Amino acid sequence: MEEQKLFTFVYRYLKERNYTEETAMYANLAAGILGVLIVAFIIDLIVRRILIALARRISIKTKNKFDDFLIANHTPQNTAHLVPAFLIAQTTPYLFTNFPEFQVGFLKAIDVLLVILIIKVIRSILLSIRDYLKTLPAFWDKPIDSYIQVFMIFIWIIGIVSAFSILTEKSVLTFVTTLGAMSAIILLIFKDTILGFVASIQVSVNDMVRIGDWITMEKYGADGDVVEINLATVKVQNFDKTITTIPTYALISDSFKNWRGMSESDGRRIKRAIIIKTHSIHYLSDEEIEELQKIQLVSEYVSQRQKDIEKFNGEHSADKSILINGRNMTNIGVFRKYVESYLEKHPAINEEMMVMSRQLPQTPQGVPLEIYAFSKDKEWKNYEHIMGDIFDHLFAAVPYFNLETYELNVVS
Structure with a gap:
């Protein structure tokens, strides 16, 4: 009865001063609502500060970072809002004693508010779980956001169903049955979400x-x-x-x-070609062979190759008065061997992986000589420097083999 007296104080005060029944009732309702809201605000402020202070003390004492994320995602604040909401729900019957027709609607609104506040608390916890998992090495490269969003969708669906059930006074089962009948429309609305969910799982x-x-x-x-x-x-x-x-x-x-x-992998691929002018490709003369033997990377190759060629030509009585007869070395063939030897001995190239210099099909610009190898350093900037150094050297080496590289001459 003490509660009843408290919530009818304004009504009794006005009646004693001969105000009309209707005026006294409405003024009492307005004063009651205002008073409850003020008390609820003060309680919310106090509880919020207590929970935040308590959470910070706990987070300082514990080594686990999860409680830090709970604070960062406003879990104590959201939890604190539940206390005044429950207070308003408990005082509503006393506020609307003389207005039963308003009481039902107000109670429904409070219940819906409680559902929303509970969802906010769950959301802040899920976000904290997401942020915490992202700090663990095992989950750095996992799509944690997708999984949390899926949980949030289910939570919101449950919340919306509960809210509609409260407002319509229909059971959750009835509402779910209605949704089942509207499944085609729901699937159309949430098509991208469903596709995204399936894709996230597959990825x-x-x-x-x-x-x-x-x-x-x-x-x-x-x-x-x-x-x-x-x-x-x-x-x-x-x-x-x-x-x-x-x-x-x-x-x-x-x-x-x-x-x-x-x-x-153990290396980053280098795959680029130098285009050699076709007219600069020719058989090597004795003077050119003698000159190329001075190049250390191919000196042994040229000497051995020349011996094999001379032996073959001798056995087959090749008429060397014309250079095309028998077997011969070409400047591009020796250069190709030089490129491969240079790559094999380059300190930045992984010799355990494929190292190759190959000739590609001829183009209108000339004959592409492709370099195929793998640099040990895979970092982009270092990789570009390594590749640049290699091709700087090879472009400068081309003239030593009496070859020419292609470049477009624009006539002005």
Whole structure:
């Protein structure tokens, strides 16, 4: 009865001063609502400060960082909001004693508010779990955001169903049955979300992409490192520092290149060609052979090769008055051997992997001589320096073999 007296104080005060019944009742309701809201605000402020202070004390004493993330994601604050909400729910029957028609609607609104506050608490906990898992080495490259978003979708669905059940006074089962009948529309609305969820699972299970992988996807203009994988999108930070957003399901429906294999291998591939002018290719004369024997990397090769050729020509009575008869060495053949020997002895090239210099099909510009090898250093900047040094040397070495490289002459 004491509670009843407290919540009818304004009503009794006005009645004693001969105010009308209706005026006294409405004024009492307004005063009661205002008073409860003020008390709820004060309680919320006190409880919030107590929970935050308590959480910070615990986080200082513990080595685990999970409680730090709970604080960062406002879990104590969100939890504190539940206390005044429960207080308002408990006092509502006393506030609306004379207005039973308003009481039902107000109680429904409070219940819906409680559902929303509970969802906020769960959300802050899930976000804390996400942030904590990202600090663990085992989860650095996993699409944690996708999994948390899936949980959040289920939580929101449950919350929305509960809210509608409260507002309509229908059972949750009835509402779910209604949703089942509308499944086609729901599937259409959440198509991208469902596709993204399935794609996230496949990407994770098949280990197609990890956070930190360098991927190239020309269709979307992506060429850089994966920085985030969530339910709907994959964010790629390109090397020019722009961000490309790719639908997650595109990773399983479209083609893309993942450079992780290169990063985890023992070398980064160098595959580039020097184009030799066709008219500069010729058989080597004795004077040229003698000169090439002075080049240390091919000296032994040229001497041995010349002996084998002379032996073959002698056995087959080749008429060497014309150079084309019998077997001969060519300047491009010796240069190809020089390139391969140079790569094999280069300190930045991994000799355990493929090292090759090969001739490609002729083009209108000339004969491409391709260098195929793997640098030990896979870091982009160092890789470019290594490749630049190699080709600087080879371009400078070309004239020693009486060869010419192609370059386009533009007539002005």
